[in-house]
Amino acid sequence: MSAITSYARAVAVAEQAAQPIATVRHVHLADRPLVFVPLTLAGEANAPLAAMVGTSEDQPTLLVVPQPRDRDQRFAFAGELADLVVGYLNSCCGAADEIKGQVCYRAAPQLLVPNPAGIGFVKLFGRSTRFRSTTGPYAVTPHVPLLGRWLTWFAERAEHPGSANLLAMTELLSMHWATGQSAVEDANLAAQLGWISPPPGRTGPQAAREAEDPLRWPPAGPTTDPVFDNEILAPAIRSYSGTEPGSPGQARAVERLRHVLHGQLEPTWRLMWRGLAKLRELEPGASVEGRWINDRLRFTSFQEYVVNGGLPQARRDGAIAAARRLNRLERAQVEYDVARALDDPLVMANHRAAGEAFLGTVVEVERERRITNANGNSVTRPLVVLRTGDPVLIGRGAEVKAVSRQSQKAVVVSVDRQDDAVLVTLEMQSGFGRSKTPPPGSVPEDGETLVYTSVLSDSIPSPRLPDAEDTPWTHGGPPQPYVPSDDDATEVWE
Template sequence: MAEYLNVVARIRALQRGEAVPIVAQRQVVIQPHAFIVTMLSMAGEDTSVHAVAIGRFGEAPTIKVVADPRRRDDQYALLRWLLPHFETYYSQCLTEGTFPQLWVSSEGALGHLDTLADRLRFTDDPEVQRLGVLWTYAGERSPVAGQQALISATAALRAHYATGQQEAEDEHLGSLLTWIDPPRGRDIFTAVAMAEDQPMGAKTDPWFDANELQPAVELFNQARKAEDGASKNFHETRIQQLLEGVIRPIYSATQRAIAILSASRWQPNSALDPLAEQEAAAFAQFMDARSQGYHLPYRDSPKAAAFKIVARERAVANVEAGYLRHDRAAREKAVESGTVLRATLVDMHKVKLASWVFEYPVVLTSHQDSLHLRAGDEFWTLDEPKLSIRITAVERRGPFSWVSAMVEDGRRTIMRLEKGTVLDLGPKAPDWGGQAREFQQMGLRLTNSPWTHSDTVPGSAPSNRLRPNDLLAAVERLV
């Protein structure tokens, strides 16, 4: 059902000829000192940086272009030029007790930066290695639910708006911004088609590469080999101008995306506060480990990989639970999909089992069509008052579901509620400190590596039980 809401929003955007907001609250933390990173790679050289534009939110870009990134010395010179900018920014964030936030134009640009971070860590140049390490913080955080360190402008905008085009087309930042703020008096699809002519990722246009950029690079290399300084400088300047014409609009579009999301129309979202705190803690931990000399490995050990999986699973659960409590759009989507129970309190009792021992059965009704309930499930209220229930039975009666449950927490509270009270129930509140406890428990369990991660295979342990003559018949009797 929640998918239908997205479809309806896109149909509405198509009818209006402009994007429609799908939330009222801001969905991402926006650091006032956000750092915009726009990079272009050379065609066929995915791990290169042909041009880069960097700057803080609200500032003009600082642009650096290398004529031919295939020349290692020139490429490393550009990367060494970048290092002080990021070291200064990271040091400032660490001193202020906050975290750095890098903005890129799209998911493709995000993947480009992540790939560079992974490759640069293992170069033979200490300064380039250092840059790769700093970028690795953002790259490793990017797949973690609720992370705020590396933000794609298209992903952030899609969390706030629905357009009248396909979701894959929303990855072009120019077309997405055109839907959000379409030019007046012009057909939306004509405007979008014009916007799509401008590259907005980490790659330049193939026609531009073949007809303008490649000839200029070739002439530059010919002049360099001929040691013709004047011609070399001319073609180097030409390449600079060509790539600046591509990279400046991408940088400006990213700035524009942040400005749209910083507008006062978006209401505060309390679910973002713990995410910012978690990000600051993760950043401080990352920098502390680097200062103590711990190196980032090329591949994680089985133990480290297990810890990262646990951390990501915990993050998913905490982020979902946090948004359900503080984000109204997320709550309504969960109600439509049936993962949140919105029910009316019909009856409650206090039953004495023994001296000073009581239980509190309750009955609730809901008209939701697609509930995901079964006996034994536990639900917690998403608002005040705080209480939890354990489902004992679910019965469908006409258009209503009747839910019987036992109160687990908040037993005194339930008796003060009036019949007819509507409750929203869902997963338990976020446990941001639970990750440390899980790590400690896993550390004890993984003191000795399991046989699945060692070279020793345990011996066979044959069963002493008698084997039936007809194994198939014995299995069928179990059904």
């Protein structure tokens, strides 16, 4: 937890209301996201029990599995969910533009779940369905393996820092507000929103305390409340299982199950849209649109891959593919952290508190300074001295950039600590042209206030890796290509 977040939590306790830890919204919110609230059966690995799905708060679709231990009913649920998800994906495949030399749909899917456990459900459900066969003894409808491939794609995008294709509402809210409760308690969506947006006449702690009542606010899934499981759900499932298939009694049992499961899902459904409305009140950060364009490009690319007959994602990456993916994720995390800091002064404040950035006022400028570089040429390298009261832990020789001058690189020449301040001397490296005298405005002016940071997006190098076919035997040798087989249809759900 950062220093700013810790302070904001303390203020939240004192003020009895959540405190903002962001001045802008750091994620893209689609005009028409697909909200997905899943429930699973306790004691059964990833066995779907019910789900509420839809793109409109007023028109959710309720999917129910009357007997979650029944394999056929699980696949019937998967088929219904597939029709909804694939239909939503197809609605995103409309008009397209050319971006970075690639065709890119103007829209992209966005799947919203209540919490990180919901992302886990998407990942496991994708794995359990993407290899299913559409022929043979365990045949499924063609949309089921297609659903699995797309859910796996969503899960992979959720691991990519900054992606907005699959998001957990509790994590979104925690990124923008600090409550007066622990991070574990923030996993309860109702309690978290109680702090952020309490009902009229309630303080944050009062609303959060009321939200802990599972009768009023059932868990946000995918797990259910044990009391509900034992006293309501189990008798309802037994009642269904004890009726004759196709009989009026079974129809009544199914209707009862739908009623009780609707009662478990509907409160969370309302909370999802309430949280979404709260997030929409924030203006998006400057870098948000660029990340969403990247999401659109990835969606377009994968859609084309699927349409052209590409195979399902492998069960696990080979050694080289895993190393490349890890490096991409590390670079993306650094780029995301930098972009958020440059977009938002509250996020940058975390780096200032850690000594990785500082706010300073220019007190001296040597605009026409000339030095001899390594090639023996005389070049212009202005010096700028800033006075700051922030702790500065940036070492000599470190590269820094100003938030308002992101195209101009500078190097720290010295950090001189005085009694009540710190003087930081910077040598400008670029962004002022090639003339002997930098034009006005190209170099910081005396009295100008700037924020400089050493948190840069190019700090993660790309290692040199062999091709996949050259994977050494110590790492399993070259990976074998996936070949569909009858065994895929018998893979367990978990």
